[in-house]
Amino acid sequence: MLDIFRYPFMVNALIVGILIAVCCALLGVVLVLKRYSMIGDGLSHVGFGALSIAAVLNISSPLYLSLPVVTLAAFFLLRITENSRINADAAIAVISSSALAIGVFVASINGTNINLQQYMFGSILSVGKSDIIISVILSVFVIAMYLLFYNKIFAVTFDEDFAKATGLRTGFYNTVISLLTAITIVVGMRMLGTLLISAMIIFPSLTSMRVCKRFISVVITSVLVSVFCVVSGLLTSFTVTDVPVGATIVIFNLAVFLVFLLISAIKNAAAKKNK
Amino acid sequence: MALLKATDLKIGYSNNVVFENLNFTVNAGDYLCVVGENGSGKTTLIKGILGLLQPYNGQVEYSDGLSRNHIGYLSQQQKLSKDFPASVSEIVMSGFLNNRIIAFNYTKQERNEAMRIMQRTGVDSFRKKSFSELSGGQQQRVLLARALCAAKKLILLDEPTSALDPLATAEFYSVVKALNKEGMAVIMVSHDITSAVRNASHILHLSSDSYFFGTTHEYMHSSFGSRLLISDCPCDACAHNTKRGGREDA
Numbered sequence: 001m002l003d004i005f006r007y008p009f010m011v012n013a014l015i016v017g018i019l020i021a022v023c024c025a026l027l028g029v030v031l032v033l034k035r036y037s038m039i040g041d042g043l044s045h046v047g048f049g050a051l052s053i054a055a056v057l058n059i060s061s062p063l064y065l066s067l068p069v070v071t072l073a074a075f076f077l078l079r080i081t082e083n084s085r086i087n088a089d090a091a092i093a094v095i096s097s098s099a100l101a102i103g104v105f106v107a108s109i110n111g112t113n114i115n116l117q118q119y120m121f122g123s124i125l126s127v128g129k130s131d132i133i134i135s136v137i138l139s140v141f142v143i144a145m146y147l148l149f150y151n152k153i154f155a156v157t158f159d160e161d162f163a164k165a166t167g168l169r170t171g172f173y174n175t176v177i178s179l180l181t182a183i184t185i186v187v188g189m190r191m192l193g194t195l196l197i198s199a200m201i202i203f204p205s206l207t208s209m210r211v212c213k214r215f216i217s218v219v220i221t222s223v224l225v226s227v228f229c230v231v232s233g234l235l236t237s238f239t240v241t242d243v244p245v246g247a248t249i250v251i252f253n254l255a256v257f258l259v260f261l262l263i264s265a266i267k268n269a270a271a272k273k274n275k
Numbered sequence: 276m277a278l279l280k281a282t283d284l285k286i287g288y289s290n291n292v293v294f295e296n297l298n299f300t301v302n303a304g305d306y307l308c309v310v311g312e313n314g315s316g317k318t319t320l321i322k323g324i325l326g327l328l329q330p331y332n333g334q335v336e337y338s339d340g341l342s343r344n345h346i347g348y349l350s351q352q353q354k355l356s357k358d359f360p361a362s363v364s365e366i367v368m369s370g371f372l373n374n375r376i377i378a379f380n381y382t383k384q385e386r387n388e389a390m391r392i393m394q395r396t397g398v399d400s401f402r403k404k405s406f407s408e409l410s411g412g413q414q415q416r417v418l419l420a421r422a423l424c425a426a427k428k429l430i431l432l433d434e435p436t437s438a439l440d441p442l443a444t445a446e447f448y449s450v451v452k453a454l455n456k457e458g459m460a461v462i463m464v465s466h467d468i469t470s471a472v473r474n475a476s477h478i479l480h481l482s483s484d485s486y487f488f489g490t491t492h493e494y495m496h497s498s499f500g501s502r503l504l505i506s507d508c509p510c511d512a513c514a515h516n517t518k519r520g521g522r523e524d525a
Contacts (some may be wrong), residue, residue, distance in 0.1 A: 163372070
């Protein structure tokens with residue numbers, strides 16, 4: 001087992017993986033509770049489009065293009081979700097499939113040797129040396145911002161009207177949330193893949209909400225679940241050859257979710273019996 | 276000294292004007308009850324005061340050092356999701372956030388204050404419970420406690436007693452009244468006109484085409500008030516008033 005530490009790419013993957021796991025879990029709680037789950041999905045598709053274009057343009061690190069593009073998309077998506085007159089579901093679906101189509105189109109027309117499958121489903125190897133530093137900095141930034149604004153993020157998530165009415169700058173905190181989401185998705189999708197990164201955001205918080213009833217315990221449990229799944233997924237995909245890491249991590253998330261679901265069902269049944 | 280002054284206010288939403296040319300003031304220590312039929316714009320007015328809705332015309336001025344983060348607010352409709360995982364104390368404490376720039380943790384002083392408020396509103400016995408496990412009335416009291424944490428000079432209550440049983444309603448009114456006696460200005464939307472005139476110092480009665488604003492005493496003698504109140508006013512000014520004795524006909 002300790003073999004893995006002899007492979008630098010595996011060490012990189014573990015470091016970046018754990019950091020991404022923490023970011024995804026922290027933001028996932030907010031996005032799920034704010035009913036913004038689909039925004040994560042939409043943004044990852046926009047990220048895919050940006051990655052393809054970056055590859056065609058030969059940009060040294062694709063993060064330089066995908067980060068600003070996804071951040072812009074995050075602000076935009078949050079705005080349409082706030083404006084109830086537009087059907088946000090439909091808008092997100094349109095944007096995400098358009099971005100996906102543009103990405104595939106650009107990649108194919110150019111005939112470059114972009115490995116589409118690698119973008120779709122992620123790869124451990126995709127975390128290169130130049131990326132790891134940016135990824136670590138960005139993830140640490142996300143975690144620090146989240147901790148700094150933790151209570152305000154709670155207030156904006158729980159009851160935005162009250163927060164605004166009593167003088168909290170809700171627009172600012174929503175912007176912070178969308179910026180952090182954009183960063184997390186851009187950094188995470190290289191390893192997890194476009195199609196699976198949103199599972200990383202949604203699963204841990206859904207899982208912890210089965211059993212936790214306080215906000216702080218949901219956040220902490222989500223982080224633990226998320227890190228556990230990423231580490232187990234990475235180790236499994238390393239020991240079993242040709243298993244894509246993204247899929248393995250999502251399967252672990254699904255398994256833990258089912259376990260928590262079972263626990264909550266047993267708890268509820270026991271509570272009913274006691275009555 | 277006026278805390279709040281509304282001048283020529285015209286407010287609505289989705290291009291429907293709910294009311295216009297509305298003028299009133301709230302001074303420090305006032306207790307203003309906003310009454311009126313369904314759809315007369317009471318909640319819309321509250322949203323206008325809080326800046327959640329932009330007025331089409333006119334303005335709401337805060338003065339005497341009042342700013343948004345001195346205001347506590349208890350809303351009418353709970354759009355809050357039923358299964359939100361949050362404990363009572365997490366929610367109550369979030370009322371303090373409007374006075375903080377960076378809020379990584381709460382101070383000891385805030386914790387003590389929250390405890391005092393939770394005892395006062397009767398939610399301290401279940402402060403560790405999850406919000407989603409509480410009854411409607413208990414949730415309402417939790418949200419009142421949060422509003423009290425936020426309120427420094429003014430508290431706005433939008434039909435706060437609609438989910439409460441009669442006993443809890445009476446307790447609620449006495450908490451608000453005590454708060455008002457300590458100097459907090461109160462603006463409360465209510466359908467309960469009898470307790471409104473008993474507790475409030477001023478009444479704002481909104482109706483589809485006109486409105487009344489004045490002290491409770493003036494209200495009871497106005498055409499608005501006398502129409503809705505059954506009580507026979509013993510005062511001399513009313514002696515010549517033919518009481519119609521009608522109940523609320525809205």
